[in-house]
Structures are given as C-alpha cells and as structure tokens.
Amino acid sequence: MQPSIDVINGKDFRRMIAGAYGAFMREHEYINSLNVFPVPDGDTGTNMLMTLGAVAKAVSEAPDEGIGSLARRGADSAIMGARGNSGVILSQLLRGIARGLSGKDTAASAEVGKAFQYGVLYAYRAVAKPVEGTILTVAKGIAKGAHRAVREHVAFADILTEAINAGKEELKRTPELLPALKAAGVVDAGGYGLIVFLTGCLEGLEGRFSGPEADFGRTLSVPGMTTELNIAHPYCTEFIVKHFAASLNEVKRRLGQMGDSLVLALGEDILKVHIHTAHPGAVLESAITWGTLHDIKIDNMADQHRQTVEMGATAQAKSGLAVISVVSGEGLIEIMKQMGADVVISGGQTMNPPVEEFVAAVHNGPAEKYIILPNNKNILLAAEQAKKLLGDRVAIVPTFNVPQGLAAVVTFDANSDIETNVARMKEAQATVKSGGLTIAVRDSKVEGQTVPEGSYIGVIEGRVVVWADTLEEALTMLVSRLADADAEVVSLYYGAELTEEQAAKLTSKLSEQLEDIEIQVYFGGQPHYQFIVSVE
Incomplete structure (x- = not known):
C-alpha cells in the first residue's frame, strides 16, 4: 500500500x-x-x-x-x-x-x-x-x-x-x-x-x-453516423492572440455572434481561440484588433467528415504487415519508399522523432502490424517505447544507420509473417558496411592526433576513422577503409549541402581510383553529412 x-x-x-x-x-x-x-x-x-x-x-x-x-x-x-x-x-x-x-x-x-x-x-x-x-x-x-x-x-x-x-x-x-x-x-x-x-x-x-499495458486494439462501433452532414458553421478556426489587450467579455460577446463551440483560453497577455464559424475571415478581422495573431489554423469540418466516412471501412479493416522507416532528407525518403517502406518518419541524427510519431503512424496506417527501422541508435529507444505501448503489433529491426535500413527493407516480403521478415532483415543489415562524411565542429584528438575544427571527417560506427583538409581526399580515405577485397558495389548518398554537379565530379575521381568496384551515386538530401557511404 x-x-x-x-x-x-x-x-x-x-x-x-x-x-x-x-x-x-x-x-x-x-x-x-x-x-x-x-x-x-x-x-x-x-x-x-x-x-x-x-x-x-x-x-x-x-x-x-x-x-x-x-x-x-x-x-x-x-x-x-x-x-x-x-x-x-x-x-x-x-x-x-x-x-x-x-x-x-x-x-x-x-x-x-x-x-x-x-x-x-x-x-x-x-x-x-x-x-x-x-x-x-x-x-x-x-x-x-x-x-x-x-x-x-x-x-x-x-x-x-x-x-x-x-x-x-x-x-x-x-x-x-x-x-x-x-x-x-x-x-x-x-x-x-x-x-x-x-x-x-x-x-x-x-x-x-x-503504459506497457496499453490496449490500442479497442474499437467502438458508432451507429447513427451518416454520410450526409448539414452544418451551419463548417470552419473550425483556431489561433493565438499575443499581447492581448481587450476585454474578455467583449471578445466572448463578439465571437459568440459569429459561430458556436467557442472556447477562449486566457494566459498572461495571451488568448487562445477556438470557434466553429461560417466566416473565418470575419473572425480574424475582429481578432486582429486585440493583439497580434499567430498559429492560425482553419479546417473545413465538412471535408473532414466526408473523409472520415470514406475512410471508415478501410480504418476498420486493417490487415497485413508493413514497414515504418526513419530517415532524413528528401532523396533518402523517396528512396526508402521506393525500396518498400510504407511509412517514412522524418528524423535522424539531430532530429529524433518522439514516441507518439511511431504510435500515430501505426494507428493511422492501413496495416495490422509493422516493422520499425529506426536507422539510428538515438532513435532506437523511442521505437522500443512505442513497442511497449503497442505490444505485438510492432517489431523492431535495430538498424543503426540508413544503409542498414535500406539493406533490410529490400528483403521485406509482405506475404511472409513478421518473425520471418525480422530474421531476414536482421541478416541483411549485418552484411552492410557503412560510414558517413561530415565536418568537424571543434578540435578533437583521434588516436593521439589532433583533428582541427573544419576538417572533413569520416565516421564509422560512431568513431572518427579518417580526416582530411579536402572533401575529395576524405571521401577517398573513407571508402578505402570500408571497401575490402570482396567489395563489389559502393553506394554514395550525397547531402543537402552538395549539388548534383559536385557529387558527380567527386564520384568520377573516386571511380578512377577504384576501377574494379561499381560506384553508384544518389541524391540523399540529408543534413550535416556530405556523404553517406554504403559498401556491399
């Protein structure tokens, strides 16, 4: 007790x-x-x-x-x-x-x-x-x-x-x-x-x-919902008024004439407004005299209702298995989808998605069960917490970087069970060697030597293994460390800071030095890392 x-x-x-x-x-x-x-x-x-x-x-x-x-x-x-x-x-x-x-x-x-x-x-x-x-x-x-x-x-x-x-x-x-x-x-x-x-x-x-005893499988039939909706105030309008300098009673009186479901949340010189109205423009015109307007959000509830009705049957008929993958960068997101990820959450080294993003992805998606590819050690904990909340609806393949995630997702088979897929994906991720190329943000010591701030550094499994004054030299050194005698393909994903022309030029020079290895280059668009390197 x-x-x-x-x-x-x-x-x-x-x-x-x-x-x-x-x-x-x-x-x-x-x-x-x-x-x-x-x-x-x-x-x-x-x-x-x-x-x-x-x-x-x-x-x-x-x-x-x-x-x-x-x-x-x-x-x-x-x-x-x-x-x-x-x-x-x-x-x-x-x-x-x-x-x-x-x-x-x-x-x-x-x-x-x-x-x-x-x-x-x-x-x-x-x-x-x-x-x-x-x-x-x-x-x-x-x-x-x-x-x-x-x-x-x-x-x-x-x-x-x-x-x-x-x-x-x-x-x-x-x-x-x-x-x-x-x-x-x-x-x-x-x-x-x-x-x-x-x-x-x-x-x-x-x-x-x-939390671990969560039961997200509960559903509730809703008799009485119809496909037709007759609503006088179809626009759900929300906004914040900062530096609020008006009478709350006057605000309530004026907005009360413009719609329904009015809720006013007053803070220290801040007012949060929620109202259903037929004329959101008129509401905002009134509100602009009370202070400065921020975080304006207007949703058409009739559209929401129609979408809910159209999606209702699908939402109640979840089935099958799908993949949720976490990557950052426009190009990598598209590649991950093309390779077989049904849901891609934007996140990475400096942008770790919260637990609720994983939970929302599972509940909003069409599949009954999901395999999560975190693709980063810092994201693994959030994925594990989501699994505690969602139980056996979720499995995790603990990928620590994007190349491992890509290798894993390629082997995914929606027609196989979750256990078979997890085993196959873990086996695939283990075959990949990968590294990243970025810029040192401070002076540091590596193996007794000083790596100056601003140097290009190659990172493998969280350790700085090479560094150089130029991007070309650092890329060559990093690929050489990763590519052993059995290497057949080197895949390069260039980041947001490089142009296609710059990436092509660097790739061409690298190909001249690695004649027996196929070099493939893709736009990744990832932040902070000039290149992500994968060797198979």
Whole structure:
C-alpha cells in the first residue's frame, strides 16, 4: 500500500504530469473512438495528448523546483500548444491549477486539492456556451468530489481518487444528457479524457506507470453516423492572440455572434481561440484588433467528415504487415519508399522523432502490424517505447544507420509473417558496411592526433576513422577503409549541402581510383553529412 502523501513538491508534480502523459499515450486512441459529437472535428484524444505533450516537455526540462513555478510553466506551454476544443479546455484546467499553486514551493494536500478545483472552474469558464453532457458535466462532478475530500483532510492521493470516482459517475450520465451520445452508444470523449488525466496524475504521484499495458486494439462501433452532414458553421478556426489587450467579455460577446463551440483560453497577455464559424475571415478581422495573431489554423469540418466516412471501412479493416522507416532528407525518403517502406518518419541524427510519431503512424496506417527501422541508435529507444505501448503489433529491426535500413527493407516480403521478415532483415543489415562524411565542429584528438575544427571527417560506427583538409581526399580515405577485397558495389548518398554537379565530379575521381568496384551515386538530401557511404 502506498504511503499517504501530505505535502506535494515539484518532483511530485513532475511525476504527476509524466503519469498523465503516459496515461494519454495509453488511452488516446480509445478516446478518439468516442469522438462523435458534433462532427469529427479532429480527434479529441489526439488533441489532448499533443497538448499534454507540450506540457510534459516543458515541465521535464524546466530548471524550476518549486511546484508553483513548475505549474506555471506547464500552463503556459499548454496554452501555446493547445490543439482543438478539448486541448484548449485542458490548457485552462492547467492554468487554474497553476493559479491555485502560485508562489508555492510545496503545497499541502488540501492546497493542491483546491488548486485542482480552480482548474475545473477555469475549464468550465473557457466555454462560451456550456452544454450539459459534455466534458463540463464531468468537470463539475470532479470538482464536487475533490471538494468533499478536501473537507475531510485526507492525503492528496485520496483526494484524486475521490475526484476520479465522482467524475466517473458523471461520465456515465452523459449519454442521458446528450441525445447524440445516447444514439451513438458512447460517453463523452472529452469527459473521459479528464478522467484519464486525473488517473494519470494519480499513477504518476504513486509511481505507477502502466503504459506497457496499453490496449490500442479497442474499437467502438458508432451507429447513427451518416454520410450526409448539414452544418451551419463548417470552419473550425483556431489561433493565438499575443499581447492581448481587450476585454474578455467583449471578445466572448463578439465571437459568440459569429459561430458556436467557442472556447477562449486566457494566459498572461495571451488568448487562445477556438470557434466553429461560417466566416473565418470575419473572425480574424475582429481578432486582429486585440493583439497580434499567430498559429492560425482553419479546417473545413465538412471535408473532414466526408473523409472520415470514406475512410471508415478501410480504418476498420486493417490487415497485413508493413514497414515504418526513419530517415532524413528528401532523396533518402523517396528512396526508402521506393525500396518498400510504407511509412517514412522524418528524423535522424539531430532530429529524433518522439514516441507518439511511431504510435500515430501505426494507428493511422492501413496495416495490422509493422516493422520499425529506426536507422539510428538515438532513435532506437523511442521505437522500443512505442513497442511497449503497442505490444505485438510492432517489431523492431535495430538498424543503426540508413544503409542498414535500406539493406533490410529490400528483403521485406509482405506475404511472409513478421518473425520471418525480422530474421531476414536482421541478416541483411549485418552484411552492410557503412560510414558517413561530415565536418568537424571543434578540435578533437583521434588516436593521439589532433583533428582541427573544419576538417572533413569520416565516421564509422560512431568513431572518427579518417580526416582530411579536402572533401575529395576524405571521401577517398573513407571508402578505402570500408571497401575490402570482396567489395563489389559502393553506394554514395550525397547531402543537402552538395549539388548534383559536385557529387558527380567527386564520384568520377573516386571511380578512377577504384576501377574494379561499381560506384553508384544518389541524391540523399540529408543534413550535416556530405556523404553517406554504403559498401556491399
């Protein structure tokens, strides 16, 4: 049994946010399946996940130790990163929590409980026209449960538990309060999201992180969805007003006449706006008088609805096996696709994609199972974390560079099972010798010798093995190190900093020195590396 926690500090708050983010990683797809009201206006679970992702990143990287300053950082990041109606409401929940914890290094259980009540109040106020049976109904239930627990002077874990239980009772009532939910046979998606948020906070507080037990296989039939959509305000419009200098009541009054689903999230001289309208231009013309406009996003919900209907049958009929590969560079992305990768995530040495990109790729793709090729040691951990969340829907071939990934994907056979493919791909990657050619960014010592900043350096398996003053000399030295007597083909992928003419000239000179080896050159477009070299 977990010990009672009577005082909450910054470390506890960090764990709570991390727990909440992990809970959304586990549950966001299920929340998306509940999102049927009023139209498929983005995905509730994904919007809340991405909003909370901005918070988790800010809180984990912040130097602050006090709970008040951490909560403030989290709230500011939530407002800037908020996505969709549900994300904006979540940002206001966090803003209210930050207000309740303002100026505190630590907080007693009752103080944190009251801060969460503040959060629910702010979330409720963010919606211009509250509708019962939505996230706000659940929010009120949570606030009442927290209030009762605070009065009983219990530990904060017990306050959260009481708030969650009260919220769940209200969540059960949402289909009775909202006919659209009852007709579809579901509860409110945003309300469920609030329960997930609090549950994750409790898990994080107590050190219980349950991401690996994720069940993303759940689906929900949605009777009552039709192919026709008659909507008066078809444009989902979102934007941020910085240096906000207007009356919030006046903004609410003016925008309230222009559409519906209005949500206003106020921060420190920042306003986040979400509205469904028939005239987004008029909305923006009004808003430009309140401050400077940023991150403007306008989506046609009628198009989204039509696409959802058209894709519905496909989404429910996932089958087969496919490959997800990570590469950076326009040319390499195209080559990887031509070689057989169904999904290519942009990333590499200095741009490591987050776990949620892998999760999103699996859920949005047509295949039932996927093999991931990370193609970089720094990306392997994110791929492994995605596998923990997705279970046996994912396998990983631990490729450490692009040539290994290309060798592996060439052997992929969609008609074979995942185990056979993984074994074959691992065997193929082991046959490749590869290296990269880049520029030294600082002076360094290699084998007792000084490699000056600005030198061209050849890297094999993470080690600098050759260096030279000219690109031609360094390329020749690197290929010579990789190409032994059995080498038959050298493939060169030139980067974004080189032109086709420069690459051809260097390749021609290299061919003169390696007469018995076939030299192939391709546009890779990768950053930082003038050449990626593969020898087979």
